[in-house]
Amino acid sequence: MKRLTHPRHSHEPAAVLVVGSVAYDDIITPRASGERILGGSASYAALAASYFAPTRLVGVVGHDFAPHDLARLRARDIDLAGLQVDPTGPTFHWKGRYHENFNRRDTLEIHLNVFERFRPQLPEHYKNSEYALLGNIHPALQRHVRAALGKNVFAAADTIDLWIKTTHDELLALLRELDLFVINDTEAELLTGETNLIRAGHALRAKGPRIVIVKKGEHGAYLFHPDGLFALPAYPVVELHDPTGAGDSFAGALLGALAIQTGAGKPPTPTFAQIKEAMLFATVVASLTVEAFSCDRLESAGIAEIQKRANELRAMVTV
Amino acid sequence: MKRLTHPRHSHEPAAVLVVGSVAYDDIITPRASGERILGGSASYAALAASYFAPTRLVGVVGHDFAPHDLARLRARDIDLAGLQVDPTGPTFHWKGRYHENFNRRDTLEIHLNVFERFRPQLPEHYKNSEYALLGNIHPALQRHVRAALGKNVFAAADTIDLWIKTTHDELLALLRELDLFVINDTEAELLTGETNLIRAGHALRAKGPRIVIVKKGEHGAYLFHPDGLFALPAYPVVELHDPTGAGDSFAGALLGALAIQTGAGKPPTPTFAQIKEAMLFATVVASLTVEAFSCDRLESAGIAEIQKRANELRAMVTV
Numbered sequence: 206m207k208r209l210t211h212p213r214h215s216h217e218p219a220a221v222l223v224v225g226s227v228a229y230d231d232i233i234t235p236r237a238s239g240e241r242i243l244g245g246s247a248s249y250a251a252l253a254a255s256y257f258a259p260t261r262l263v264g265v266v267g268h269d270f271a272p273h274d275l276a277r278l279r280a281r282d283i284d285l286a287g288l289q290v291d292p293t294g295p296t297f298h299w300k301g302r303y304h305e306n307f308n309r310r311d312t313l314e315i316h317l318n319v320f321e322r323f324r325p326q327l328p329e330h331y332k333n334s335e336y337a338l339l340g341n342i343h344p345a346l347q348r349h350v351r352a353a354l355g356k357n358v359f360a361a362a363d364t365i366d367l368w369i370k371t372t373h374d375e376l377l378a379l380l381r382e383l384d385l386f387v388i389n390d391t392e393a394e395l396l397t398g399e400t401n402l403i404r405a406g407h408a409l410r411a412k413g414p415r416i417v418i419v420k421k422g423e424h425g426a427y428l429f430h431p432d433g434l435f436a437l438p439a440y441p442v443v444e445l446h447d448p449t450g451a452g453d454s455f456a457g458a459l460l461g462a463l464a465i466q467t468g469a470g471k472p473p474t475p476t477f478a479q480i481k482e483a484m485l486f487a488t489v490v491a492s493l494t495v496e497a498f499s500c501d502r503l504e505s506a507g508i509a510e511i512q513k514r515a516n517e518l519r520a521m522v523t524v
Numbered sequence: 525m526k527r528l529t530h531p532r533h534s535h536e537p538a539a540v541l542v543v544g545s546v547a548y549d550d551i552i553t554p555r556a557s558g559e560r561i562l563g564g565s566a567s568y569a570a571l572a573a574s575y576f577a578p579t580r581l582v583g584v585v586g587h588d589f590a591p592h593d594l595a596r597l598r599a600r601d602i603d604l605a606g607l608q609v610d611p612t613g614p615t616f617h618w619k620g621r622y623h624e625n626f627n628r629r630d631t632l633e634i635h636l637n638v639f640e641r642f643r644p645q646l647p648e649h650y651k652n653s654e655y656a657l658l659g660n661i662h663p664a665l666q667r668h669v670r671a672a673l674g675k676n677v678f679a680a681a682d683t684i685d686l687w688i689k690t691t692h693d694e695l696l697a698l699l700r701e702l703d704l705f706v707i708n709d710t711e712a713e714l715l716t717g718e719t720n721l722i723r724a725g726h727a728l729r730a731k732g733p734r735i736v737i738v739k740k741g742e743h744g745a746y747l748f749h750p751d752g753l754f755a756l757p758a759y760p761v762v763e764l765h766d767p768t769g770a771g772d773s774f775a776g777a778l779l780g781a782l783a784i785q786t787g788a789g790k791p792p793t794p795t796f797a798q799i800k801e802a803m804l805f806a807t808v809v810a811s812l813t814v815e816a817f818s819c820d821r822l823e824s825a826g827i828a829e830i831q832k833r834a835n836e837l838r839a840m841v842t843v
């Protein structure tokens with residue numbers, strides 16, 4: 206069994222399209238370091254979504270992308286028809302260092318490489334995807350994919366401080382085209398100017414997306430929804446190894462867990478309750494990501510571990 | 525009606541004894557400042573507990589303590605038989621300033637005054653109190669009160685970084701005599717040397733108290749209990765005015781809400797579920813405290829507001 210099943214839903218899960226970066230990362234943490242490890246927003250998000258729903262990746266890699274890394278994505282049945290191989294250069298490369306306590310990180314090197322010329326192209330069979338995750342890339346590329354998908358898709362996006370600072374207007378235009386915006390606490394403050402996260406969440410909804418999720422890392426996440434506010438603590442991680450990809454795998458698992466619940470072949474209109482349920486799974490999948498470099502723990506965990514942690518988290522937050 | 529009633533408990537609530545400081549504070553926040561406002565760990569904790577249970581205060585004030593501040597405590601039926609008035613000096617005085625975002629504070633002045641000679645004395649009728657909150661004071665005084673109360677009391681204590689740094693061994697001796705230890709995140713790290721709060725919580729339990737609550741301010745609180753881990757988000761405060769007393773009113777309301785549930789005249793043995801329920805009320809009472817200087821909002825709120833926020837918080841955390 207490659208995917209979770211949902212006790213209340215016997216239908217086929219909806220499909221999740223993921224667009225974002227596929228990268229090789231060099232990562233230095235207070236405890237260890239790793240070189241040329243598989244990373245990028247699309248890698249983490251697609252692997253996370255693949256535990257729940259048929260997953261379709263849109264991205265680009267260069268001439269140096271290793272067959273065994275392609276095999277890792279294929280092993281989880283991720284559709285790679287939308288993954289371009291650009292032979293004119295190497296794969297996107299990021300080098301970063303985390304500070305003590307992992308609360309900040311510095312980008313030491315960034316080489317866009319083939320990603321600089323990336324123009325997402327959607328294979329025809331991707332276009333009926335019920336869910337689209339516009340992972341962290343330039344907002345113009347996120348909008349390009351959003352536009353190619355039509356009105357019936359449930360569109361979610363993530364971003365980072367770089368785009369808030371350098372492509373502010375393009376990002377605001379994107380926000381008006383989204384159903385769901387996922388963002389972390391410091392970025393929410395940067396984008397809204399609100400230091401109070403409750404106010405920041407409401408301010409983000411006023412910019413367009415009907416639904417906003419603000420992530421607080423080890424402190425959990427808030428959901429701002431027309432039906433109300435929801436707060437979910439994080440799964441208690443005792444051995445934090447590398448936070449890279451936590452947000453991307455959160456978002457990927459979130460859409461995957463929505464896709465299970467709303468099912469294939471119908472307009473995706475998840476309820477407040479379904480989004481809360483999906484956040485539970487997104488939180489535990491992110492907790493797996495941070496327990497190892499790259500997608501290692503995310504890949505090795507398996508369905509039983511995800512289900513076990515989801516049960517634990519549900520028990521842990523029940524008053 | 526001066527106290528909450530509990531839908532599942534028609535018995536009389538148990539009694540809560542509170543020992544700690546009664547103080548006049550000068551407080552400077554990024555938005556406002558206040559002078560000679562009623563403060564101290566016992567004031568906040570007793571006012572908070574008084575919404576739930578008969579509350580008995582042990583403390584000392586000086587010759588300058590204003591009749592109208594005594595009246596504030598009496599107005600909530602707090603038993604002041606254990607409040608000594610020492611005519612030889614002024615009341616304990618603290619002056620502090622909060623930084624931008626309220627995440628740190630500096631002590632600008634501290635004058636112990638009559639508090640320096642304080643030796644808690646328990647009126648005879650206090651000694652059958654089912655619950656005792658040993659609020660933030662010197663651990664030797666906390667132990668003195670604990671010893672005067674016998675074995676059947678449920679003893680809880682709070683502390684601050686000052687005592688962790690200056691009276692470490694005395695504090696460790698206190699921990700071995702507690703049922704419940706309440707501490708905030710930075711103090712938990714300081715006392716255990718663990719930067720991971722989950723590990724810190726377990727390490728604190730290993731030092732003696734069967735139950736440990738680690739508070740994370742706006743990020744909520746963890747409960748470490750023999751039956752498991754519980755995580756509760758904070759009530760979403762939009763207008764933070766002055767965080768002083770949040771921890772003390774959390775602890776006071778916590779014991780008060782336990783006292784309602786376990787009832788008078790029997791050994792207080794709250795269950796995991798009862799402690800979780802009490803944390804819900806403790807969280808909302810703390811949220812009221814921080815919305816104004818001193819105990820102003822805590823006093824003006826009333827039972828209906830506490831119950832309303834408790835219902836909101838319960839809804840907000842339900843998956």
